[in-house]
Amino acid sequence: MSENAIELQSVEKHYRGFTALGGVDLTIERGEMLALLGHNGAGKTTLMKILLGLTRVSAGRVRVLEQPPATSGAVALRAHIGFLPENVVFAGGMTGREILHMFARLKGQPRASADSLLERVGLAGAADGPVRTYSKGMRQRLGLAQALIGSPRLLLLDEPTTGLDPTLRQAFYAILADMQHEGTTILISSHVLTELETRTDRIAIMNRGKLAACNTLDGLYREAGLPVRVRVEVDGADTAARVAQGPECVLTHSDRRVELAIAPADKLATIRRLSQMEDHRIRDLQVFTPSLDAVYDHFGSVRSTSV
């Protein structure tokens, strides 16, 4: 059995001359949670549709749980995939329980499994009310319950937390963490890097139909190589001058404070240099790593502009 739940090799998708995906290589291991980030139109939904077998690739090779997804023989494969689309719409007149029972029947699963999923997503109390009375967060949770029917081996979630408040988002990710713990592979697309930073194993950033980066968060920081900012609070003008005399780029300089910009690899050398200035008083030193938004911007705008 392959270690990989998803394998994409040189995948392209063209719509009448428009390139939605321009050669994507991506492998996702079984049990991994990978975030797919990208601007509007970057190609995230197209990629998910390909994985679901809803659209065929124009070129390249795709394997989902070791099978090509867009073939007539892929019906059994789909039973192992849970999908939550970006805009989930349910018949407003039906209750949450009726909807989940319907999806359970379609997936050949017992009704009891739907009932326990309503518990799991915290909708048991509202399950017998019509969906038109549900809040956005409740509809999203019903959508997640629908995606979880049949304990899928692969979960594809297209911007699932859009519009959820922070508490609901946390509850949503707690359920995903449980699923991952049980061995489910999860691919989750989003615009928001900050909410995914501590929750996913790796982050793939798409830019205009190409993969601009795919790495752990630490790996993305390393790859981006964005400068680290060091703020040094000093006892007076002499010390400030000494701090500013080093090889680092000086961002601001006053008698009390100097700010330096340094390459991540030089961080320790700078701290060593500052700590060895024994005859000068450094009152405080703060290191600011680049924000996640800066990392995202770096890959979203600098690389992969050739599609």
Ligand SMILES: Nc1ncnc2c1ncn2[C@@H]1O[C@H](COP(=O)(O)OP(=O)(O)OP(=O)(O)O)[C@@H](O)[C@H]1O
């Ligand atoms: N059926 C289609 N016909 C023509 N162009 C399409 C079709 N589907 C998608 N596209 C184009 O392909 C590009 C990628 O679209 P896609 O929906 O995959 O982006 P996305 O990253 O999911 O964006 P968003 O974050 O806005 O949902 C877009 O420019 C879109 O207009």
